[in-house]
Amino acid sequence: MKITAAEALVRCLENEQVEVVFGYPGGAILPVYDMLYDSGMRHVLARHEQGAVHAADGYARVSGRVGVCMATSGPGATNLVTGIANAYMDSVPMVLFTGQVPTTMVGTDSFQEVDITGISMPVTKHNYLIKEARQLPQIIKNAFHIASTGRPGPVLIDIPKDVAESEIYFEYPSQVKLWGYSPTYRGHPQKINEAVSAIQQSKRPVIYAGGGILNSGALEDLRNFAEIINAPVTNTFMGLSSFSGSHPLYLGMLGLHGSRYANRAISECDLLIALGARFDDRVTGKIAEFAPHAKVIHADIDPAEIGKNVLVDIPIVGDVKRILRAFNARLEPRENKEWVETVQQWKKDYPVTYKQDDNMLKPQYVIEKIYEHTGGNATIATDVGQHQMWVAQFYSFNRPRGLVSSGGLGCMGFGLPSAMGAQIGIPGEQVALVTSEGSFQMTMQEMATIVEQNLPVKIFILNNDSLGMVRQLQEVYCNKRYMATNLKFVPDFEVFARAYGVSAFSASSNEEVDKVVPEAFNTPGPVVVNCKVHQDENVTPMVLAGKGISNAIDV
Amino acid sequence: MRHTLAVLVENNPGVLARVSSLFSRRGYNIDSLAVGRTDDPAVSRMTIVVEGDARVLEQVNKQLHKLVDIIKISDITADEFVDRELVLIKVNADPSIRGEVMQIADVFRARIVDLGQNTITLECTGNGGKVNAFEEAVKPYCIKELVRTGKIAMWRGAKYTGFPGSSNKTNKEDE
Numbered sequence: 001m002k003i004t005a006a007e008a009l010v011r012c013l014e015n016e017q018v019e020v021v022f023g024y025p026g027g028a029i030l031p032v033y034d035m036l037y038d039s040g041m042r043h044v045l046a047r048h049e050q051g052a053v054h055a056a057d058g059y060a061r062v063s064g065r066v067g068v069c070m071a072t073s074g075p076g077a078t079n080l081v082t083g084i085a086n087a088y089m090d091s092v093p094m095v096l097f098t099g100q101v102p103t104t105m106v107g108t109d110s111f112q113e114v115d116i117t118g119i120s121m122p123v124t125k126h127n128y129l130i131k132e133a134r135q136l137p138q139i140i141k142n143a144f145h146i147a148s149t150g151r152p153g154p155v156l157i158d159i160p161k162d163v164a165e166s167e168i169y170f171e172y173p174s175q176v177k178l179w180g181y182s183p184t185y186r187g188h189p190q191k192i193n194e195a196v197s198a199i200q201q202s203k204r205p206v207i208y209a210g211g212g213i214l215n216s217g218a219l220e221d222l223r224n225f226a227e228i229i230n231a232p233v234t235n236t237f238m239g240l241s242s243f244s245g246s247h248p249l250y251l252g253m254l255g256l257h258g259s260r261y262a263n264r265a266i267s268e269c270d271l272l273i274a275l276g277a278r279f280d281d282r283v284t285g286k287i288a289e290f291a292p293h294a295k296v297i298h299a300d301i302d303p304a305e306i307g308k309n310v311l312v313d314i315p316i317v318g319d320v321k322r323i324l325r326a327f328n329a330r331l332e333p334r335e336n337k338e339w340v341e342t343v344q345q346w347k348k349d350y351p352v353t354y355k356q357d358d359n360m361l362k363p364q365y366v367i368e369k370i371y372e373h374t375g376g377n378a379t380i381a382t383d384v385g386q387h388q389m390w391v392a393q394f395y396s397f398n399r400p401r402g403l404v405s406s407g408g409l410g411c412m413g414f415g416l417p418s419a420m421g422a423q424i425g426i427p428g429e430q431v432a433l434v435t436s437e438g439s440f441q442m443t444m445q446e447m448a449t450i451v452e453q454n455l456p457v458k459i460f461i462l463n464n465d466s467l468g469m470v471r472q473l474q475e476v477y478c479n480k481r482y483m484a485t486n487l488k489f490v491p492d493f494e495v496f497a498r499a500y501g502v503s504a505f506s507a508s509s510n511e512e513v514d515k516v517v518p519e520a521f522n523t524p525g526p527v528v529v530n531c532k533v534h535q536d537e538n539v540t541p542m543v544l545a546g547k548g549i550s551n552a553i554d555v
Numbered sequence: 556m557r558h559t560l561a562v563l564v565e566n567n568p569g570v571l572a573r574v575s576s577l578f579s580r581r582g583y584n585i586d587s588l589a590v591g592r593t594d595d596p597a598v599s600r601m602t603i604v605v606e607g608d609a610r611v612l613e614q615v616n617k618q619l620h621k622l623v624d625i626i627k628i629s630d631i632t633a634d635e636f637v638d639r640e641l642v643l644i645k646v647n648a649d650p651s652i653r654g655e656v657m658q659i660a661d662v663f664r665a666r667i668v669d670l671g672q673n674t675i676t677l678e679c680t681g682n683g684g685k686v687n688a689f690e691e692a693v694k695p696y697c698i699k700e701l702v703r704t705g706k707i708a709m710w711r712g713a714k715y716t717g718f719p720g721s722s723n724k725t726n727k728e729d730e
Contacts, residue, residue, distance in 0.1 A: 121573060122580055126623040129568065146623060179565050179718075180626035304617035307610070 002167040005133035006031035009097070009164070010039045012140040015172040018068050020044060020059065020424055022052040026072020028099030028112060031164040033070075044424065044453060047445040049076050051417040053083025053096065054443070058404050058418030060092050062379055063425035064217070066148050067094040073101055074112030077158075078119065082411060084154050085123040089408025090238060091215060093152035095143050102162040103131065117158050125153030133166035138173050145176040150183030151302040152215055183301060187318035187326060195273075195297045195314045196330045202271035202295075204339045205231040208254065208283075211238030211407070212276015212300060218321035219400050222275070223247070225324050230336045232343045234262040236277050237392055238407040245376055245396025251343070252352060255283040256543045257389045260350035260552055263543075265343050266291050267550040274298040276320040279309040280408070289548025299323045352393050354537070361508050363387060363462045363533040367394040369517045370432060370460065378430040379404060379422055381457075383415035383439030386468040389539040391434050413442030416459070420446055423455040430458075430521070437463040437490050447500045450526050458520050459528045464535045465490055472538045476555055477545075497528035508532035557586060558612055559638065559708045562601040562619060563626040563718045566592060570624045574601060577622065583607065583615050587640075589705030598626065598718060602707045629716040631708045638708035641680045642689065643668070646696040648675040656696055663689045674699060 003011075009032055013021065020042040025033045036043055046052035049071045056067030067087075071080050077098040087094050100106065101113045117129045126146050128139050136159070143155040199205060213222050219242055226233045226249050233243045234251040243250055251262035266272065272294040277283070279298075284290040287310060298306050299316040306315040316323055354364045367390050370378070376398035382388040382405040397403055404422045406414040419433040440461055450457055471485040497504035503523050507516045513531065520527045541552035564570045571590060578585050586604040593600050605615055612630070619625055631638075648656045656675055660667060665679035679689045683706060690701065710716065 117569065118572070121569075121576055125621075131568070178623060180563075180620075181623045302621070304614065304621055306617075307613060 001169075003170050004031065004035070004164065005130075005136045005159070005166050005168055006035045006164040008136055008168060008170045009140065009159070010035045010041060011170060012137055012172060013041060013068065014039070016066070016140070016144050018066070021068045021070055022046060022056040022059070022421065023070030024049045024052050024072070024076060026076045026099060026112070028073035028101055028161045029070060029076070029097070029159075030099070031161060032097065032099070032159070044449065046417065047448050048443065049079035050083055050413065051420075051443055051446040051449060053080045053094075054086070054414050054417035055421030055424070055446075055449075056094055056096075057083060057087045057092050057414075058381060058421030059425040060087075060094055060421075061404050061418070062401050062422040064401065065093075065425070066144055067092065067421065068097075069094060070097045072099040072112065073116070074114045076112075077114055077116035081119060081123065082409075084120055084156065086406050086409040086411045086414060087154040088123045088125065090406065091152050091211060092154065093147040094154040095140075095147050096154060096156045098156065098158045099164070100129070100158045100160040103160045104162070106160060116156065120156050123154070124156050127156040127158070129158045130160070130163050133163050133168045136163070136168070137170060138177055141173045142176050142178055145178070146181065184303070184317045185301075185319040185322060187299065187316040187323040191314055191316045192323065192326045192330070195299075195316060196327060198271055198295055198297060198314060199229055199273070199327070199331060200334070203336065204269045205229060205271040205273060205336065206265045206269040206294075207231050207233040208236070208266070208272055208274045208277055209233055209239045209242055210236040210275065210277025211242075212320045213239055213242035214401055216276065216301070216319050216321040218276075218324050219243070221321055221324035221328060224328050228328060228331050229334045230340055231273065232265050232340065234258070234265065236280070236283055237405070239277065240392060241397035241400055241402040244398055246398065248344070249340070251347070253392045255549060256285060257393070257539050257541065258549065259352050259393070260541055261343060261346035263549040263552060264346055264350075267548070269294045272296045274300075275324070276300055278305045281309075284309065285543045285549040286547055289550065354540075356510075357534065360534040361510060361513065361532060363464070363531070363537055364390050364394050365510055366460060366462060366507075366513055366517070366531050366533070367391055367434060369513050370434070371395045373517050373521055374430060374432070376402070378402070378432050379426060381405065381415050381419035381422055381431065381433045383435040384410045384412045384469075385436055385439060386472065386537075386539050387434050387436045387462045389469075412439040415439055416443050416450070417446045419457045419459070420450050420453070420455055423457050424453065431456075432458040432460065434460050434462065436468065437461055437465065437487065437493070438467045440493075441491075444496070447497075447502065451500050451502060454525065456525050459526065460520075461493055461528065461530050462533050463490065463493070463530055464533050464537070466535055468535075468537075469539070472555065475538070476542070493528055493530040502526045502528055504528045504530065506530040506532065556608065557604060557606050557632070559631040559636070559706065560603045560605060560615075561629045561631050561708065561716050562603060563593070563628075563716070564599050564601060565624045565626060566597050566599045567624050570599070571601075573622050573624060574603075574619070577618055581614070581618060583611065587705035589707050595718075602705060604706055626718050627716065631710060631716075634714060635711040636708050637711060638682050638706050639680050640683055640686045640704055640706050641678065642686050642701065642703045643676060643678055644690065644693055644698055645674050645676045645700040646693050646698055647673060648696060649673045652696070656693065659692050663692065665689060
């Protein structure tokens with residue numbers, strides 16, 4: 001029996017065990033939405049396509065499943081672009097469907113037409129424009145495979161309206177058909193042997209672990225590895241929550257706002273073991289001064305990351321979980337006593353801390369209280385800016401995949417929709433959003449979706465009436481010429497919350513925070529907490545542009 | 556150093572755009588690019604001449620590999636190879652000087668492919684150096700029009716850059 005390609009699409013999603021679709025309807029995607037009507041598939045209607053795509057992203061990050069998102073042609077499709085770029089930079093598996101004008105009208109500048117495959121080419125792992133309906137099932141099969149294997153990433157499928165309406169004989173393909181695509185999973189045995197002997201000879205090893213640990217599910221293997229060789233572990237921002245924040249070998253985050261002890265350990269180590277990380281410029285600072293005395297082992301599933309930014313002595317392409325298992329099977333336990341003690345002493349000497357102020361609430365205090373209340377077991381979504389770095393510094397993650405945040409793209413407005421997607425991915429678990437008044441205003445329309453879906457996200461707005469991170473940059477680099485960073489009008493977020501029927505609290509002192517944090521978590525449903533915090537507080541330490549990471553300053 | 560890459564790609568719509576936009580957004584320089592289908596109509600072969608040191612070349616290679624449509628990449632310059640370009644040149648040549656032009660063509664083993672009232676169109680194939688030299692040689696006759704293909708290249712001897720399987724080949728995760 002023949003069915004329409006639109007119906008086949010829904011059947012494909014069922015075959016891929018998709019449980020929820022985030023989206024926003026429109027004319028060109030109408031046939032697909034019409035089929036969703038009968039399917040029983042959960043559809044979450046965002047209030048803006050950017051909200052839908054970030055929600056699918058948040059869902060994918062916490063659950064490890066492929067996030068699915070739909071939008072119509074033209075503006076629907078272009079509104080996805082920021083979210084696609086965000087997922088691409090942070091290696092998040094997603095499949096996105098966009099409606100397209102009918103094939104006969106493609107290329108004629110017709111109403112709501114945009115070349116979304118062309119636009120999204122640099123920010124997708126792969127994309128497709130379906131020209132014939134019969135190609136659809138195989139393309140969807142391939143898309144889910146590409147999105148979720150190797151280094152994960154977003155895949156976009158553009159479907160002209162007439163294609164969606166065409167009838168085809170449907171059978172879901174059992175296998176992907178891709179000629180040249182085949183990621184390497186097993187590390188090369190010779191390279192593994194070289195790495196093992198380098199590790200055995202090293203006296204001052206440091207493990208530098210990134211988001212690849214979370215993507216490959218190698219948390220336990222990483223802990224075993226660190227304990228066998230007694231090497232301190234530092235995380236990239238994307239790697240946070242891949243190693244227990246309370247483990248004695250843990251050094252927290254490294255890089256431009258990293259802990260001084262993590263950065264010092266990198267600067268003085270004789271062996272740097274990079275696992276599923278990509279030597280991003282926010283990690284390395286001045287490349288020539290990054291790990292200057294170290295031999296470098298770099299294990300990553302994406303061969304193009306190896307040797308891209310730094311020269312590597314022992315490259316290993318493969319799945320980091322398999323590579324760690326191969327290491328752990330071959331390694332003899334090591335003590336590295338002197339080194340571990342030295343690093344422990346640095347932890348005492350240069351703690352990550354801030355100065356309390358009796359007259360004003362410090363933003364870090366709010367995060368500390370959230371940490372204390374949740375025991376590090378909540379999933380924390382953030383936006384982008386100072387509050388994001390304070391979360392990285394003062395919230396110690398104990399829950400794997402516990403951080404949902406825009407790392408590579410640094411996309412303000414990611415917070416609220418991603419928290420919404422995250423809560424859908426882990427219903428019943430605690431999800432909190434730490435945001436700021438600047439970022440929150442970029443996508444706060446999604447409050448309606450939160451309420452409609454009855455998602456009990458606890459939202460903490462660290463409100464300093466300014467675009468704090470840029471303000472900090474202006475303080476440091478522009479002689480305190482605060483151009484366009486002081487917000488002269490900020491809405492009353494309590495009133496805003498009430499407009500949506502959401503409980504709201506506010507706090508402007510430590511005592512109020514002490515009271516409000518437990519209250520917020522104990523209140524059922526979504527909650528908004530407006531925290532009035534000190535405007536002049538800066539993220540510290542800070543490595544200035546062009547400097548090595550051992551030269552952090554206090555700002 | 557200049558490298559010549561033979562890149563086998565799935566003959567899908569947009570594949571040329573994917574490759575060319577990759578080069579431009581990552582800042583790699585293409586000296587020449589030639590594309591055509593192979594004996595298998597589902598597969599096209601691109602010959603890309605790219606300038607860069609070993610590190611740049613490694614990145615070009617790896618970034619190209621990330622494109623899902625790419626089947627195989629071979630650095631032709633890594634071994635002995637033959638390469639060819641083709642040029643068509645139309646020059647001014649009234650009947651009184653046709654003989655001269657034809658003599659030059661003879662030296663380069665170029666062929667006359669068309670004659671107009673006062674023009675002559677020549678075709679010359681060879682490696683880049685020869686084609687350049689031919690262009691210089693006919694320049695004095697006033698070039699009206701010139702069109703040149705990109706370089707194509709192939710290894711000498713028994714060595715070849717083939718592609719594994721057919722488009723029906725399935726691809727399993729290495730579990």
